[in-house]
Structure formats: C-alpha cells, structure tokens
Amino acid sequence: MRYRWKAVFAIAACLALVAAACGGGGEKAATSPGATGNFQGVTITFSDSVAESETAAVQEILGKFESETGAKVNLTTVTAQDLPQKLQVEVSSNSHTIHLFAQDNLALATLVDKDLVEDLSDVQIPSEVQPALIPDKFDGKQYFLPYRPNVRVTYVNKDRFSAAGVSPPKTVDEYKTVAEKLKAAAGGQGKVTVSFADQPDTGPLGVTMSEWIVSFGGDPLIMNDNGSVQAITFLQGLWKEGVFAKESLKAKFDTEVNYLQGETSWLATNWPFTTAELDKTGILDKFDVYEGWAGPARAAHVIGGEVLGIPKGVTGKEKDAALALAQFLVSKEAQQTLVAKNSWPSVRTDALAEVPSNQKSTFDAIQAALKNGWYRPNVVYWSDVESAMDDVIHNAIVGGQDVKTVLDAAHDKIAAAAQSKGAQYPPTS
Numbered sequence: 001m002r003y004r005w006k007a008v009f010a011i012a013a014c015l016a017l018v019a020a021a022c023g024g025g026g027e028k029a030a031t032s033p034g035a036t037g038n039f040q041g042v043t044i045t046f047s048d049s050v051a052e053s054e055t056a057a058v059q060e061i062l063g064k065f066e067s068e069t070g071a072k073v074n075l076t077t078v079t080a081q082d083l084p085q086k087l088q089v090e091v092s093s094n095s096h097t098i099h100l101f102a103q104d105n106l107a108l109a110t111l112v113d114k115d116l117v118e119d120l121s122d123v124q125i126p127s128e129v130q131p132a133l134i135p136d137k138f139d140g141k142q143y144f145l146p147y148r149p150n151v152r153v154t155y156v157n158k159d160r161f162s163a164a165g166v167s168p169p170k171t172v173d174e175y176k177t178v179a180e181k182l183k184a185a186a187g188g189q190g191k192v193t194v195s196f197a198d199q200p201d202t203g204p205l206g207v208t209m210s211e212w213i214v215s216f217g218g219d220p221l222i223m224n225d226n227g228s229v230q231a232i233t234f235l236q237g238l239w240k241e242g243v244f245a246k247e248s249l250k251a252k253f254d255t256e257v258n259y260l261q262g263e264t265s266w267l268a269t270n271w272p273f274t275t276a277e278l279d280k281t282g283i284l285d286k287f288d289v290y291e292g293w294a295g296p297a298r299a300a301h302v303i304g305g306e307v308l309g310i311p312k313g314v315t316g317k318e319k320d321a322a323l324a325l326a327q328f329l330v331s332k333e334a335q336q337t338l339v340a341k342n343s344w345p346s347v348r349t350d351a352l353a354e355v356p357s358n359q360k361s362t363f364d365a366i367q368a369a370l371k372n373g374w375y376r377p378n379v380v381y382w383s384d385v386e387s388a389m390d391d392v393i394h395n396a397i398v399g400g401q402d403v404k405t406v407l408d409a410a411h412d413k414i415a416a417a418a419q420s421k422g423a424q425y426p427p428t429s
Contacts, residue, residue, distance in 0.1 A: 039321045040070035044099035046325060047078045048306070057341030061334045062325075071321045080104040087116040091312045099314050100322040102147050102306040105135065109378040111309065112138045118310040120145060123323060126330060128348040132370075135307045136378065145326050146347045148338070149305035151373060152207065153365040155274060156288040157266040160185070169293045172215070172234065179243035182266050190245045193265035194235075196397075197252040198390045204252040205393060206376070206386040207302045208269075214374050215295025220385060221377060221426060223392070223414060224407040227297060232407060235397045249398070260287070271304075275362040289361045291368035299372035377427060384417030 050058055055075070062073045078086055080103055090096050103111070111117045121142040125134055135144035156168045161178075164185035169175040182191040195204035210220045212235060218227025238244060247255070247264055257277045259265035269292055278284040292301065308326045310319065328334055335346035376382065388410035396406040418425035 038070055039317060039324070042070070042317045042321045043072040043074065044318055044321045044325065045074040045076055045097055046322075047076050047083070047098045047101040049077045049079055049102070054342045054344075057338055060341065061329065061337055064333070064337075065325055065328045069321065069324060071325070073325060080107045083107070084110045084114065084116065087111065087311050088114060091116050094313050096311055096314050096318070098311055099318050100325055101309055101311070103144075103309060105144075105303075105305055105307050106376050106378060106382060108135070108138075108144060108307070108309075109380045109382075112143055113380055116312050117143045118312055118314065118319070119143060120310065120323075123327070126327075126348065128332070128350045129330065130347060130349055132373070133347045136375070138378075144307040144309045146330055147306050147308045148344055149303060149347060150271060151301050151303055151366055151369045152211075152269050152292075153272050153289055153362060153369055154267070154269045154292040155260055155278075156290070157260070157263065158286055158288055160191070160263070160266040161288075168288060168290050171293055172295050175293050176234075176238060176243075178267065179238060180241065183241075183243045186266075188242070190243045191264075191266040192243055193245050193251045193256060193259050193268045194248045195251045195253075195256060195270070196248045196393050197250050197255070198386075199252055203383075203386050205389055206382070207304070209389040209392070210302055210374070210376055211300045212295070214300035215298060217295075217297030219426075220389070221379065221414060222411060223385075223388060224404065224411040228407055229403055231295070232392060232396050233403050236400065236403060239397050240400065249393075272362050272366055275359055279358065284358055289365050291365045291372075294372070299369075300374045301369040301372055303370070303373040303375050379418070379427060380421050380423055381414065381417040385414055388413045 046062065048058060059075060062075060065071065066073055076098070078098065078101070083101060083103055084107075087098070087101075090098065119141045121137075123142070123145060125145065129146050133146050133149055135142070135146060137143075154168070160182065161167065164178075164181045166178045166181050169178045179190075179192045183189065185191075195208045197204050212231045213220050213223075213228050216227040216231035216234070218225050218229075218231055220228070222228065245259070245264055247259055251259065251265075251268070253271050253273075256265070256268050256270040257274050260268055260270075260274065260278065261281060261283065272289075275284060275289060278287060292299070308329065310322050310326070314322060330347060332346075332348060332351055335348050335351045338344040339346055339351060379385070391413070392406055392410050395401045396403050415425050
C-alpha cells in the first residue's frame with residue numbers, strides 16, 4: 001500500500017528532526033562511501049512516488065549525487081501497485097527504464113517471488129541504520145535496502161477534550177469512555193474517526209484493522225481466532241453506539257487531515273505528515289499528539305514506509321551507479337536533507353539535531369509508537385486479506401452481522417486466496 005503524502009515518519013531509537021534552517025547540512029559523501037565514483041556519461045532512472053511538495057528535496061539530493069559522481073539521474077513515479085508488472089516486462093525483455101526503485105515495504109513478496117530484483121546481500125548497510133529498519137531477508141538473501149519508514153500517531157483536539165472533561169486514552173477501555181463522552185459533548189454526534197476507507201493503492205483499512213486485531217492478540221492472516229473476534233466485537237459495539245463519525249468509511253491519509261481541521265473528528269490516528277499539514281494552516285497548537293492506546297494484549301502500531309531495490313538484470317555502470325545512489329540516499333547528508341526539507345525522519349541514529357518545539361510532541365509520539373511497532377506479513381495474498389477486512393467492516397462492524405460468522409467467512413476467503421497463489425497457509429511465522 002502507498003501513502004503518498006506521508007511526510008513525517010520516524011522510527012529510530014534516537015531519532016530527531018533537523019531544524020529547517022540547517023538546510024540538510026552535515027557530512028558530505030564521506031558518510032556514504034558508495035555515493036562516490038566516476039559515473040560520467042551514465043544515466044539512470046530512480047522511481048519514487050512522492051507528493052508534489054516533497055519532490056524538490058528529493059531532486060536536491062539527486063542533484064548532489066550527480067555533482068559528486070558525474071551520473072545523470074532521472075526521477076520518475078511508478079506506483080507500488082504497477083511496479084511488479086512494469087518490472088516483469090522490463091526484466092523479461094532485458095530493457096530497463098528503471099534502475100533503482102523505492103517500494104512499499106508490504107509489496108515486496110511479489111517482486112521476489114517473480115525473480116524481479118537483484119540480490120543485494122553484498123551491499124554494506126551503514127551501522128548507523130537502526131537494525132529494526134533493515135528490510136527482512138527472503139530465503140536468507142537481502143534483496144532490499146532501507147530508505148524511509150512510517151508509523152501512525154494520534155491527534156487530539158485539546159479544547160474539545162478539555163470541554164468534555166477527558167484525557168487522551170491509553171487503553172481500549174479508556175478509548176471507549178472517551179469516545180462516548182465526546183459524543184455526548186457534541187450533542188449525540190460521533191466525534192472519533194477511524195480510517196476504514198478502501199483505496200486500492202493505499203489500503204488504509206488494512207492498517208487500521210491490523211492494529212486493532214493485533215492489539216487484541218489476533219492474527220490478521222487468520223481473522224477468526226479469538227483475538228480477532230474480540231477486536232471486531234469491540235469495534236462493532238462502538239459503531240452501534242454511534243461514537244464513530246460516519247465519515248470513517250471515507251477516512252484515509254488525506255481526508256483524516258480534513259476531518260481534524262474541520263472538527264468532523266476530535267480524535268484520529270493518522271500518518272505524522274498530519275503535523276506538517278496542521279502547521280501550514282496555523283492550527284497545530286490546537287492539538288496534542290501522542291502514540292495512541294494499547295489493546296488488551298499489547299499496543300500495536302503498523303510500521304510502513306519504503307525500501308530500495310534494483311531490478312533483475314541491471315548491470316555494469318548502470319548497476320554500479322544505482323547501488324551508489326541507494327547508499328547515498330541513506331547517507332547522513334541525504335537523510336538530514338529529507339528530514340529538514342520534507343520533515344521525513346531518518347533511518348539513521350546519527351542524523352541528529354534540535355527538534356523544533358512545535359514538532360517535539362510528534363517525534364516523541366513516533367518514537368513511543370516504534371517501541372510497539374508491528375510489521376505486516378509480506379505475503380503475496382495481502383490484497384485478499386484487505387478485501388476480507390473490507391467485508392468484515394461492512395458486514396460485521398457496520399452491518400451488525402454475527403461477528404464469528406463473518407470472520408469465519410473472511411478466514412475461508414484468505415485461505416482460498418493463499419492456496420490459489422501457491423502460498424503456504426497459514427504461514428510458519
């Protein structure tokens with residue numbers, strides 16, 4: 001799934017934001033040995049889906065790489081959904097228009113399964129990269145390199161909470177109480193949004209449902225286990241009470257910002273780019289930002305983001321330049337620039353500077369969320385899992401049907417999808 005406007009993501013134990021005045025600063029290419037080299041006359045294309053407002057900083061980094069190496073780098077955009085098909089055509093024809101790509105960390109299994117990516121096990125990953133952010137291996141091989149992470153945090157309308165006499169919830173029981181009191185304070189209108197929108201290229205409901213299910217001790221790939229039943233029963237009850245705004249069925253990364261700005265929602269969980277968006281409109285100080293609440297089993301925060309890969313069959317100077325660019329993108333210099341200009345956090349633990357006071361709570365929340373981070377399983381049938389989750393939302397949570405019956409059907413749907421795609425089910429881990 002893609003999160004196009006995910007401008008503020010932080011998942012490093014010592015993460016901090018560089019003040020915009022720093023302008024990226026920091027060490028030069030010495031922090032990234034692979035970024036140096038003589039690539040005069042070599043042209044490569046880097047695919048990365050970024051928002052329009054984020055492009056300038058990425059281009060600035062690519063420009064620095066070009067000036068230091070002599071390479072020419074073109075920036076293009078291929079969505080996570082379209083990338084496998086495009087690479088399949090280019091790999092099979094051995095005609096490459098993409099030499100390095102950034103891909104959502106949940107959309108990797110298909111690329112490996114179809115043998116579309118180079119084995120990068122020999123590439124040295126800087127020791128300053130947080131170990132937890134190094135992409136998982138497949139069959140013992142490192143096909144992907146770190147780039148940028150993502151995790152959701154929770155936004156609280158301070159004035160509305162104060163008027164209702166409530167504090168940010170830390171448990172699901174507190175969440176229920178707070179949601180009920182917010183509804184009462186709003187004259188019977190639900191004032192909590194949950195991201196239930198079904199978008200083919202973003203899958204917000206997949207993130208939301210995963211976090212709720214895991215927090216209750218369930219498994220999103222199984223769906224009819226005891227933890228999943230408890231989670232969906234809980235959500236069904238809240239929906240029946242009317243504490244959720246009906247806009248939740250359209251809530252996703254961008255609309256959640258609109259709901260917070262327009263006070264459709266007084267409590268919402270969303271990607272941290274929300275902080276920058278609220279700041280742009282001058283209302284950030286009206287919100288508290290924190291990591292969110294824990295379920296009966298644990299706190300669970302989906303770790304998203306992008307990793308880097310090189311298409312199978314890219315060779316010679318083009319491969320060397322692509323590898324050098326991959327290493328440059330994770331260098332201290334590049335990461336600091338992305339933090340300062342795009343408000344993206346660093347995957348490195350040494351890209352440190354003062355955190356602007358108005359964003360400190362966001363970065364504190366992000367670090368706290370990381371401690372309870374959860375990676376979605378990289379399975380080739382994840383889209384089918386999300387489809388089953390969509391059924392659960394509409395049939396059980398909103399529709400009020402028997403939870404166990406709906407979840408049994410969802411389980412069967414997932415199992416059939418895994419079998420049809422030749423995947424082991426349930427997976428061993």
